[in-house]
Amino acid sequence: MIGIFDFVGAVGLFGLRVIGSVFRIPFELEQIWRHIGEAGVRSLALVLSAGLALGVVMTLHTRGALVMFGATAMIPKLQSLGFFVEIGPLVAALLVAGRVGAGNGAVLADMRATEQIDAIEALSMDSFKFLVVPRVVACVIALPLLTVFMDFCGILGGYLSEYTLSHISLHLYLTRAFQGMQWSNFVPPTLKALVFGFIIGTISCFFGYTTNEGAEGVGRAATSSVVVSSLLIILADVILVKIIFLTFPGSAT
Amino acid sequence: MRNHNVTIGIFIVSGLALFTLVLFTIGNEHKAFSxxxxxxxxxxxxxxxxxxxxxxxxxxxxxxxxxxxxxxxxxxxxxxxxxxxxxxxxxxxxxxxxxxxxxxxxxxxxxxxxxxxxxxxxxxxxxxxxxxxPLSLADLLESSNDLINGANGTMKGVQGKLDGTLDAATKTINNANDLIVGIKQGKGTVGMLLRDQTTATEIQQAVANGEQATVSVKQASASLKHASGQADALVSDFASRGLGGKVDQTLLSARGAAGNLDSISGQLHQTMTEALGEDGRGVDAGGNIQQSLSNLTETTGNMAADTEALKHEFFFKGFFKHRGYYSLADLDPTTYRNDRVFTNPDNGRAWLEAARLFEQTSNGQERLTTEGKLQIEEAIAELGDGALNGPLVIEGYSSQSDSGTQLAASHSRALLVLHYIHARYQVDLRNIGAVALRNTPPPGVHKETWDGVCIMALKASS
Amino acid sequence: MSSENSVTLHGVSKSFGEKQVLDNVSFSVGRGEAICVLGRSGTGKSVTLKLILALLKPDAGNIRIGDDEITQLEGQELSRVRRRMGFLFQSGALFDSLSLHDNLALPLRRLTKKSKDEIEEIIDRVLGQVELAGDKHKMPRELSGGMQKRAGLARALVFEPETLLVDEPSSGLDRITASEIDDLLLDQKVRRGSAMIIVTHDLHGARRVGDRFAVLDKGRLAGLGRPQDLEKHENETVRRLVGG
The missing domain is CATH 2.40.30 (Elongation Factor Tu (Ef-tu); domain 3)
Incomplete structure (x- = not known):
C-alpha cells in the first residue's frame, strides 16, 4: 500500500518537474521537433488504419440497432459524436501509449543502463530537460493531432461502411454527421488528448528515466509504461469527461 | 533529415487544418459566422x-x-x-x-x-x-391510450350486440322467407295462409324477433353514440392541438358508422311497425311483408357490411370506397342516373320486357312468370361468369301513364327480380341492389323508354 | 588556479539504503597526476567517480574541484565546473541515436558559442587524437568495443578538460586494444597535463598510467600511495590488489 503512495508521489513530483522544466531555457525545440516525428508521424499509419477499421466496425454495429428504431438518419451523427467525444481521443491515446509509451520506456531505460544519461550529465547538459521534457511535450502536441486524424478516419470509415449499405451521398452523410454538433462536442474532447499525451509522456519517461536495473530493467520499464499509462488514461478520462460535462453542460447529450 | 522535417511539417499542418475544418463546419452548423x-x-x-x-x-x-x-x-x-x-x-x-x-x-x-x-x-x-x-409526449400517449381503450371496449360491446342482432334478424328473414316461398308456391291463398293459426303465429314470432333485433340495434347504437360522444371530445382536443390527424379521421369514420347504424335501426323499426300495422288486412299484408322483407334484406345487407367493417378494422377509412360504390340500398334514382359508375357504357346490361316477365295476379299485383324466370336466368348467364360475384343492380321500369303508379310498379318489378335472383343464386345481398327508374333509362344506354327490367352488372371498379 | 590540487575528496561517505559503499574516504589528485583507484568489485570505485562529477550526492564529506565545492553547486554553476572535467564511461556511453560526429558535436553546439567551422575543427582534432578521423559518420553500433571506448574518450576531450575521470578503460577489451587506450591516456596526462582518476581492474595498465594507487576495501580507503610502497602495505588485500 505504501508502495502505491510512494509511486504516486514519485510520479507526481516527476510530472511537476516536467511542467516546471518546460518553460525554462533551453527549450530544446530541436528535440521536441524530433520527438513529434517519433511520437506523431510514426504513429500516424497505426492511428489512421485503426481509425478506419473502427469506423467501419462501429457503423456495422450501431446500424442494426438504429435501423430497428427507424433512426437510420442518426447513423452519421452517432458516428461523428462517438468519435469526436470518446473513441477518437481514447483509442488514439491507447494506441500511442502502446507504441510511444513502450518506446520511451525502453529507450530511456536503456540509456540509463548504458550510462548514456550519466554521460549527458557529465557533458554538463541537463539530461532531464534534454531527454524527458521534449518527449512529454511531443506527446502533448502530437496526441491531439493524432486524435483529429483518428476522428477523420473514423467518420471516413463510417461513411464507407454506410455507403456500401445505403449509397448515401458524402454530402448528406457529412450534413447529418455535423447536424446539431456543438463545439463543446469537439473541442474539449480533443483537448482532452493533451492530458492523455501528458500522461503517456510522463509515465513512460518516469519508468525509463528512473529505472536503473540494467538490461533487464529495460523490458520492465517498457511494460510498466504501457500498463500504467493505459490505465491512467482511462481513469483520467472518467474525471475529464465529468469536468467537460460540468464546464459545458450542453455537451452531456 | 530534411525529408524528415518535411514529413513532420506535413503532419502538424494537416492535423491543424483538419482541426480547423471541423471547427468551421460545426461553426457553420450553428451559423456562428453569419x-x-x-x-x-x-x-x-x-x-x-x-x-x-x-x-x-x-x-x-x-x-x-x-x-x-x-x-x-x-x-x-x-x-x-x-x-x-x-x-x-x-x-x-x-x-x-x-x-x-x-x-x-x-x-x-x-x-x-x-x-x-x-x-x-x-x-x-x-x-x-x-x-x-409544450404538450409532453407522455400526456399525449396517455390520452390516446384512454381513447383507444374506451373505443375498444365500445367496439367489443357493439360487436357482441350486433352479432346477436344479426342472428335475430337473419332468423326473422328466414322465417319470413319461408312464408313467402310458401305463398309463392301456391299453398292456398294468402288470406287463408294468414288466417291459419300456425302461420299467424309464425309471422308474429318473426315480427317479435324483428322487434327484439331493433331494440338490440338501438342499444348498440346508443353505446356507439356514447363512444362517439367521448371520441368527439377527444377529437376536438386533438384538433385544437393540431395533432393526431389520422386519429381524427378514424373517429369521424366511427361517427359515420354509428350514424349509419342509427338510421338502419330506424328503418328496421319502421319496417316492423308497418308489418305489424297491416296484419289485419290480409291482402295488403302479402305486399307489405314483401316490401318489408326487401327493406329488411337491404337493411341486413348494410348491417352485415357495417358489422364486417367494425369487426375487422378500427380504422375503417375507405372501407366502402374499396367496394366501388357506397351502398346499393341507398340508391336513389336521381343519384343513380348521374353516377358515372352506374351509367358507364361498359357495364353489362340485360334488357327484359315486362310483357314476358310478369303476369297480373288476381289482386292487381305483378309476379314473375315461369318464362320470366327463365329469361332472368338466361340474362344472368349472358352477363357472364363474374356477374354473380360483382355488384348487380336491378333497374325497374314501368310505362304506366301516371307517375305515382310508374314509380310503385318499377319499384316492385325491380324487387321481384332482385328476390328471385337472390333466392335462385344465393347472391350476397350486399352486392345486389334495386332502383326504380319509372320509364326512363339513365342517359348513355341509348334507350328512350323502357317497360320492364334491366339487369346491370357493374364493371369492376377501378 | 589557486589550489594546486585539481580534485580533493575529504571524508566522503555514501550509502545506498543499508549498504555503505564509501566510508570516510579522502584523497586528492594534482595536475598532471594520474591516480588509479583499485578495489574488489562492488567496493564503490565507480561511485567515487560519479560523486566527483556530482552525478550522485555524497551523504557526508566535501568534494572540491579546484576551488569549487561541487556538492553545493546547482544549475549553471554546476555545469561550469563539470565542463572542466571529462568522463570516459566504461562502455563509452555514446548516444546510440547520433552518429559519432554528432555525439561530439552535440555538447559543443549546446554549451559553447563556437561557430560551425570551429566545432568541425575540434571534432577533427580530437578524433585524430584517438585515431577515428575516418569513422566520424558511423553510428555507435557500427563501432567495435575498442573504437567505442576511444570515441567515448574523444567526446570526453572536446572541452579540453583539466581533469579526466576514467571508468574501467580496459574492461571488455583485449590486452593490445587496452594498451592502445592506456597510451592515449598517458598521452593526455603527459602532453596536456591533465589530472586523472582512473578506476580499473587492469593492474598492468594501472602501473603504466598511474602515478599513485588508491585502494578501496569494504568502502574504506585501505591504502594510498605509490605502487611500490603499497606492495609492502600492512593490509593483505592492498598487497594482493597491487600485486605485491
Missing amino acids: PHVDLHTEFANISGLTKGSDVQVAGFDAGEIADIEVPKSPSGRFRLVLRIDQRLNPLVRTDSLVTVDSEGIVGDKFVQIHGGSANAREAAASTTLPSKE
Whole structure:
C-alpha cells in the first residue's frame, strides 16, 4: 500500500518537474521537433488504419440497432459524436501509449543502463530537460493531432461502411454527421488528448528515466509504461469527461 | 533529415487544418459566422431544451438557443434567447408562435418558430414572441391510450350486440322467407295462409324477433353514440392541438358508422311497425311483408357490411370506397342516373320486357312468370361468369301513364327480380341492389323508354 | 588556479539504503597526476567517480574541484565546473541515436558559442587524437568495443578538460586494444597535463598510467600511495590488489 503512495508521489513530483522544466531555457525545440516525428508521424499509419477499421466496425454495429428504431438518419451523427467525444481521443491515446509509451520506456531505460544519461550529465547538459521534457511535450502536441486524424478516419470509415449499405451521398452523410454538433462536442474532447499525451509522456519517461536495473530493467520499464499509462488514461478520462460535462453542460447529450 | 522535417511539417499542418475544418463546419452548423438576430420567448416548461438546442423557423434550420434565463419564482417563466440567421428574420413576425417540438420519438427537442401572418410587423431583434406551452409526449400517449381503450371496449360491446342482432334478424328473414316461398308456391291463398293459426303465429314470432333485433340495434347504437360522444371530445382536443390527424379521421369514420347504424335501426323499426300495422288486412299484408322483407334484406345487407367493417378494422377509412360504390340500398334514382359508375357504357346490361316477365295476379299485383324466370336466368348467364360475384343492380321500369303508379310498379318489378335472383343464386345481398327508374333509362344506354327490367352488372371498379 | 590540487575528496561517505559503499574516504589528485583507484568489485570505485562529477550526492564529506565545492553547486554553476572535467564511461556511453560526429558535436553546439567551422575543427582534432578521423559518420553500433571506448574518450576531450575521470578503460577489451587506450591516456596526462582518476581492474595498465594507487576495501580507503610502497602495505588485500 505504501508502495502505491510512494509511486504516486514519485510520479507526481516527476510530472511537476516536467511542467516546471518546460518553460525554462533551453527549450530544446530541436528535440521536441524530433520527438513529434517519433511520437506523431510514426504513429500516424497505426492511428489512421485503426481509425478506419473502427469506423467501419462501429457503423456495422450501431446500424442494426438504429435501423430497428427507424433512426437510420442518426447513423452519421452517432458516428461523428462517438468519435469526436470518446473513441477518437481514447483509442488514439491507447494506441500511442502502446507504441510511444513502450518506446520511451525502453529507450530511456536503456540509456540509463548504458550510462548514456550519466554521460549527458557529465557533458554538463541537463539530461532531464534534454531527454524527458521534449518527449512529454511531443506527446502533448502530437496526441491531439493524432486524435483529429483518428476522428477523420473514423467518420471516413463510417461513411464507407454506410455507403456500401445505403449509397448515401458524402454530402448528406457529412450534413447529418455535423447536424446539431456543438463545439463543446469537439473541442474539449480533443483537448482532452493533451492530458492523455501528458500522461503517456510522463509515465513512460518516469519508468525509463528512473529505472536503473540494467538490461533487464529495460523490458520492465517498457511494460510498466504501457500498463500504467493505459490505465491512467482511462481513469483520467472518467474525471475529464465529468469536468467537460460540468464546464459545458450542453455537451452531456 | 530534411525529408524528415518535411514529413513532420506535413503532419502538424494537416492535423491543424483538419482541426480547423471541423471547427468551421460545426461553426457553420450553428451559423456562428453569419449575421444573426436574437429573439426572445418565454416558457413555463422548456421540456429539456438546453443552451445550443436547435431553433427552426417554419421548419428551416435557423439557429440555436443562445441563452436560457432561469425564472426567479415558480410563477415566472424561462426566458429563451433564440439566435437565428438574419436571412430568416422576415419570416418571423410579431405574432409568430413559438413551440417546442421534438425530432421523432427518440429525437432531440428543438424550438420551432412558426411563420407569422403577412400583415403583422417583422419581429425586430429582442422582440418577445408569443409561445405555446409544450404538450409532453407522455400526456399525449396517455390520452390516446384512454381513447383507444374506451373505443375498444365500445367496439367489443357493439360487436357482441350486433352479432346477436344479426342472428335475430337473419332468423326473422328466414322465417319470413319461408312464408313467402310458401305463398309463392301456391299453398292456398294468402288470406287463408294468414288466417291459419300456425302461420299467424309464425309471422308474429318473426315480427317479435324483428322487434327484439331493433331494440338490440338501438342499444348498440346508443353505446356507439356514447363512444362517439367521448371520441368527439377527444377529437376536438386533438384538433385544437393540431395533432393526431389520422386519429381524427378514424373517429369521424366511427361517427359515420354509428350514424349509419342509427338510421338502419330506424328503418328496421319502421319496417316492423308497418308489418305489424297491416296484419289485419290480409291482402295488403302479402305486399307489405314483401316490401318489408326487401327493406329488411337491404337493411341486413348494410348491417352485415357495417358489422364486417367494425369487426375487422378500427380504422375503417375507405372501407366502402374499396367496394366501388357506397351502398346499393341507398340508391336513389336521381343519384343513380348521374353516377358515372352506374351509367358507364361498359357495364353489362340485360334488357327484359315486362310483357314476358310478369303476369297480373288476381289482386292487381305483378309476379314473375315461369318464362320470366327463365329469361332472368338466361340474362344472368349472358352477363357472364363474374356477374354473380360483382355488384348487380336491378333497374325497374314501368310505362304506366301516371307517375305515382310508374314509380310503385318499377319499384316492385325491380324487387321481384332482385328476390328471385337472390333466392335462385344465393347472391350476397350486399352486392345486389334495386332502383326504380319509372320509364326512363339513365342517359348513355341509348334507350328512350323502357317497360320492364334491366339487369346491370357493374364493371369492376377501378 | 589557486589550489594546486585539481580534485580533493575529504571524508566522503555514501550509502545506498543499508549498504555503505564509501566510508570516510579522502584523497586528492594534482595536475598532471594520474591516480588509479583499485578495489574488489562492488567496493564503490565507480561511485567515487560519479560523486566527483556530482552525478550522485555524497551523504557526508566535501568534494572540491579546484576551488569549487561541487556538492553545493546547482544549475549553471554546476555545469561550469563539470565542463572542466571529462568522463570516459566504461562502455563509452555514446548516444546510440547520433552518429559519432554528432555525439561530439552535440555538447559543443549546446554549451559553447563556437561557430560551425570551429566545432568541425575540434571534432577533427580530437578524433585524430584517438585515431577515428575516418569513422566520424558511423553510428555507435557500427563501432567495435575498442573504437567505442576511444570515441567515448574523444567526446570526453572536446572541452579540453583539466581533469579526466576514467571508468574501467580496459574492461571488455583485449590486452593490445587496452594498451592502445592506456597510451592515449598517458598521452593526455603527459602532453596536456591533465589530472586523472582512473578506476580499473587492469593492474598492468594501472602501473603504466598511474602515478599513485588508491585502494578501496569494504568502502574504506585501505591504502594510498605509490605502487611500490603499497606492495609492502600492512593490509593483505592492498598487497594482493597491487600485486605485491
